[in-house]
Amino acid sequence: xxxxxxxxxxxxxxxxxPRIGQxxxxxxxxxxxxxxxxxxxxxxxxxxxxLTNVHQHAEPDKRCTVExxxxxxxxxxxxxxxxxxxxxxxxxxxxxxxxxxxxxIAAVSDSWGVQERHDGGKxxxxxxxxxxxxxxxxxTRDDRTTVTFEQPVxxxxxxxEPAFDEPAAARRPAAVLDRSPVRSPVRSAxxx
Numbered sequence: 001x002x003x004x005x006x007x008x009x010x011x012x013x014x015x016x017x018p019r020i021g022q023x024x025x026x027x028x029x030x031x032x033x034x035x036x037x038x039x040x041x042x043x044x045x046x047x048x049x050x051l052t053n054v055h056q057h058a059e060p061d062k063r064c065t066v067e068x069x070x071x072x073x074x075x076x077x078x079x080x081x082x083x084x085x086x087x088x089x090x091x092x093x094x095x096x097x098x099x100x101x102x103x104x105i106a107a108v109s110d111s112w113g114v115q116e117r118h119d120g121g122k123x124x125x126x127x128x129x130x131x132x133x134x135x136x137x138x139x140t141r142d143d144r145t146t147v148t149f150e151q152p153v154x155x156x157x158x159x160x161e162p163a164f165d166e167p168a169a170a171r172r173p174a175a176v177l178d179r180s181p182v183r184s185p186v187r188s189a190x191x192x
Contacts, residue, residue, distance in 0.1 A: 007034055007070040015054035015062040015081075023066055024048050027077070030068060038131050039075055042108045043068075046126050049101040050079040053124070056098075058083040070130065074110075078125035086114050086122055 009030045013019045024044045031040045047066060054064045064081040089102045105112050109126035116122055 009068040011066040020051045076127040080123045082121040084120045
C-alpha cells in the first residue's frame with residue numbers, strides 16, 4: 001500500500017524582493033525533500049507571483065505567511081497577508097507588464113482561490129496534483145517545518161584581540177597529532 005501522510009511547511013516573512021527569492025528556494029528545497037521534484041517549477045513560479053502581489057499591493061505592511069501543505073494527492077500553497085483587499089483577475093493591455101500574475105497561477109495550477117480572514121486579512125492559495133509515487137515506495141514521515149525571517153542580524157563587531165593566543169595545531173592534543181594518516185608511518189605496538 002502506498003501511503004502519503006500530511007506534510008506541512010510554514011515560512012513567515014516580509015514580502016521584499018530578496019526574501020521572495022529566498023522563499024522560492026525554500027519551497028523548491030522542501031518539495032525536493034518530499035520527493036516532489038515535478039512540482040518544483042510550477043510551485044515556485046506560483047508562490048513567486050503571490051509574494052510579488054503582496055510586495056506590490058499589500059497594506060499596511062508586507063508581512064505574510066507562506067504555507068505548504070501536502071495532503072494525500074494534493075499540494076496546496078497559500079499566502080496569508082493582512083490586507084483586506086481581495087485580488088482579482090485582470091484583463092491587461094497587450095503591452096502591459098503587470099496584471100497577469102493570477103491568470104498565470106490559474107493556468108499553471110489545478111485550482112486556486114481567495115479566502116477572507118476573520119482578522120481582516122486574506123489568504124490566496126493554489127493547488128497542484130501530486131504525481132503518483134514510484135511503485136513500491138512507501139512514504140510514512142509526517143514532516144512539519146517552520147522558517148521565520150526576522151529583521152537582519154546586525155554584524156558583530158570585530159574582536160579587539162585574538163580569540164586564541166596560540167596556533168590551532170598547538171591546541172590539539174598530541175594523541176590527535178600522532179594519529180594523522182597523512183604524515184605518520186605505521187607504528188608497531190610492540191615496544192622496541
